[in-house]
Amino acid sequence: MSSRATVGASRRVVVIQPSRGALAFNFGELWEYRELLIFLAWREVRVRYKQSALGIAWVLIQPLAAMVIFSVVFGRFAHLPSEGLPYPLFVLTGLLPWQLFGSSLTRTAGSLVANANLLTKVYFPRLIIPLAAALAGLVDFAISLILLVGALIYFGVRPGWQVLALPFFALLALLAAISVGLWLSALNVRYRDVQVALPFLVQIWLFASPVTYSVSLVPSGISRLIYNLNPMASVIQGFRWTLTGGPAPGIQLLGATALLFAILIGGLIYFRTAEKTFADVV
Amino acid sequence: MTSFAVRAEGLSKLYKLGRKRETQVALRGRVRGALRNALGRGAPQPSLWALKDVFFEVQEGEVLGIIGRNGAGKSTLLKILSRLSEPTRGRAVVNGRLGSLLEVGTGFHGELTGRENVYLNGAILGMRRGEIDRKFDQIVDFAGVEAFLDTAVKYYSSGMYVRLAFAVAAHLEPDILVVDEVLAVGDIAFQRKCLGKIGEVASEGRTVLFVSHSMPTIKSLCSRVLLIDGGRLVQDSDANSAVAAYLRTDDVPRGESIVRAGESLLGTGEARLRSAAVLDSAGKVADQLHFTELFRVKMLVETTVTIPETVVEVGISTLEGQRIATMMNTDRGGHVFELAPGLQEIVLEVDVTLLPRDYVLDIGVHHYSGATVDMVEKVTRFTVLNIAGEGGDHYRPYEVRGYVRPNTRWFDPKPSGAALPPMSKTTRKP
Numbered sequence: 001m002s003s004r005a006t007v008g009a010s011r012r013v014v015v016i017q018p019s020r021g022a023l024a025f026n027f028g029e030l031w032e033y034r035e036l037l038i039f040l041a042w043r044e045v046r047v048r049y050k051q052s053a054l055g056i057a058w059v060l061i062q063p064l065a066a067m068v069i070f071s072v073v074f075g076r077f078a079h080l081p082s083e084g085l086p087y088p089l090f091v092l093t094g095l096l097p098w099q100l101f102g103s104s105l106t107r108t109a110g111s112l113v114a115n116a117n118l119l120t121k122v123y124f125p126r127l128i129i130p131l132a133a134a135l136a137g138l139v140d141f142a143i144s145l146i147l148l149v150g151a152l153i154y155f156g157v158r159p160g161w162q163v164l165a166l167p168f169f170a171l172l173a174l175l176a177a178i179s180v181g182l183w184l185s186a187l188n189v190r191y192r193d194v195q196v197a198l199p200f201l202v203q204i205w206l207f208a209s210p211v212t213y214s215v216s217l218v219p220s221g222i223s224r225l226i227y228n229l230n231p232m233a234s235v236i237q238g239f240r241w242t243l244t245g246g247p248a249p250g251i252q253l254l255g256a257t258a259l260l261f262a263i264l265i266g267g268l269i270y271f272r273t274a275e276k277t278f279a280d281v282v
Numbered sequence: 283m284t285s286f287a288v289r290a291e292g293l294s295k296l297y298k299l300g301r302k303r304e305t306q307v308a309l310r311g312r313v314r315g316a317l318r319n320a321l322g323r324g325a326p327q328p329s330l331w332a333l334k335d336v337f338f339e340v341q342e343g344e345v346l347g348i349i350g351r352n353g354a355g356k357s358t359l360l361k362i363l364s365r366l367s368e369p370t371r372g373r374a375v376v377n378g379r380l381g382s383l384l385e386v387g388t389g390f391h392g393e394l395t396g397r398e399n400v401y402l403n404g405a406i407l408g409m410r411r412g413e414i415d416r417k418f419d420q421i422v423d424f425a426g427v428e429a430f431l432d433t434a435v436k437y438y439s440s441g442m443y444v445r446l447a448f449a450v451a452a453h454l455e456p457d458i459l460v461v462d463e464v465l466a467v468g469d470i471a472f473q474r475k476c477l478g479k480i481g482e483v484a485s486e487g488r489t490v491l492f493v494s495h496s497m498p499t500i501k502s503l504c505s506r507v508l509l510i511d512g513g514r515l516v517q518d519s520d521a522n523s524a525v526a527a528y529l530r531t532d533d534v535p536r537g538e539s540i541v542r543a544g545e546s547l548l549g550t551g552e553a554r555l556r557s558a559a560v561l562d563s564a565g566k567v568a569d570q571l572h573f574t575e576l577f578r579v580k581m582l583v584e585t586t587v588t589i590p591e592t593v594v595e596v597g598i599s600t601l602e603g604q605r606i607a608t609m610m611n612t613d614r615g616g617h618v619f620e621l622a623p624g625l626q627e628i629v630l631e632v633d634v635t636l637l638p639r640d641y642v643l644d645i646g647v648h649h650y651s652g653a654t655v656d657m658v659e660k661v662t663r664f665t666v667l668n669i670a671g672e673g674g675d676h677y678r679p680y681e682v683r684g685y686v687r688p689n690t691r692w693f694d695p696k697p698s699g700a701a702l703p704p705m706s707k708t709t710r711k712p
Contacts, residue, residue: 012378012379013375013376013377014365014375014376014377014380015373015374016362016365016368016369016373016374016375017369017372017373017374018368018369018371018373019368035405035410035411036405036406039401039402039405040402040405043394043402046393046394046398047391047394050393050434051393117388118388118389118406119366120366121366121388122364122366122388122389122406122407122408123364123365123366124406124408276368277368279361279367280367
């Protein structure tokens, strides 16, 4: 909806008219609604583990269980190389950014449909809903860092100065989830196929990313080039590098970031076009 | 500073019909539809102007009523003004914060406590944290739930839940208040509270847009009324003449009426009224009854699941929407009904002496707990004649005053102080 809002001394004048141009984003309005963003993200976090016996502990149990299983299957049975690190630590440093991406993406993609009652009853910038869902994923991630600190101490690995870059890679993982999530959440309003296909997509994406194996297993040359088209490949490599050293992310990180921004901008445009009919279709 | 609150300049909304079904069969149908269109074989997609070229201006402090039949475009207009749906053409200017009483409880989450929900709901309705902090005590006071503030609202009684939700919405203090009474599913006390709030807001000099089917309420609250029919604004005038025009366009079916699927959208919907008919004392469908004639109301209700404790409500109203009488199967200690899945027939016999004029029936199906399953107003219309059936007593007065004639017993004039016969034993149950 194209609505210009100007905040006067006490009054705001809103003009409601058919929107023109898919690029007319209203980021000022988004900023005005920042409190709602925080409230909705907080609701996601509060509600998620209510009435579960283990509560917030689930945030730690999930990556821990995945780490154990992957370590046994890929580390113990398959003897996958782990860049000289203990395999459990190797897999955990991949799992955490992966889960930030995967769980934020899953929440974001389903967010509009899950909040259909809000869409049909109250006006606010629709972007708030997927953004709040993604932010809630960030909270889970922050808690699961406890696990990481524990593992680093247990395996006696001390990160160097590059650990300062960790927030950057975490944000990049979140950005990836938001970029793809914008597309999927808006598509899901119209085609519930998204909801059905999503777990499958996330599963495949996990194995297309260097979580359980090292990128060195991917043959260099054209296959490596194609492999690096997956932005999460660079994000996970970078994240691992900030903690354990090893191969630093190279030029492909720039490419991945550029690609993410392209997906993000495309997602914003698509979202803007689709949001006009959310309330009619959902 | 401008002095108008809302200005609509040629607002129009085109709906493509059938779109909803397309989304239900998801991508497959979409692909097939696109193919068919490309081959030039598909019929053009039917569309409907839900709103067409609507112009009006509401001044600050005005209480504007919006009336029209179901599907006339009233809700579409409110949706556009609330920015939930975008106009296809035209534009509207809204001057000030617009809040609506149809958003009661939106975003409430059962797992969160009362306190948490107040903050969350306030933020959803557009309040700042500081504003909620300031009004928090008032809200809690109004709702009367102090003792349960830190209890999850899923443990609240439905009354407490609605009171708290309403309290938040009522304290939003919008510059323009939008009320869609049609959507306000709630008990009578709750609806009365809504109306009270409207009066209060209006007396504070704020603007109110009020959609209603109740003509007496419209007449008593609104200074000006828009009549919408078929998506077009057909009259913009004072309340009395707009209501009179509405009643002329209002074609309530007479005698037996079939409720079309999708016509009724109120309530939880496990059961839907399919038809209703008035039967005369001979048991035939009738749209005219003799004065003092006993009559029956026959209803067909289609139920999807068993509803163990059902309360059926039949209301008799005037054409203006003034309720004269309400009858329920639980009256006089009557029992609740169990509605089995499928088509069920419910018949009610009514012994009431209605004065000669036209009446409509409103029919509702409710859960015993209070939630409305289905509610259709003005289902069917019938006329009570001023002549009685064979051998009966006609209605004599020249003018029809009032609505019903109670059963009475007159005592002949006697000198004052003479002893009266004893009071009749009532056969009525409480």
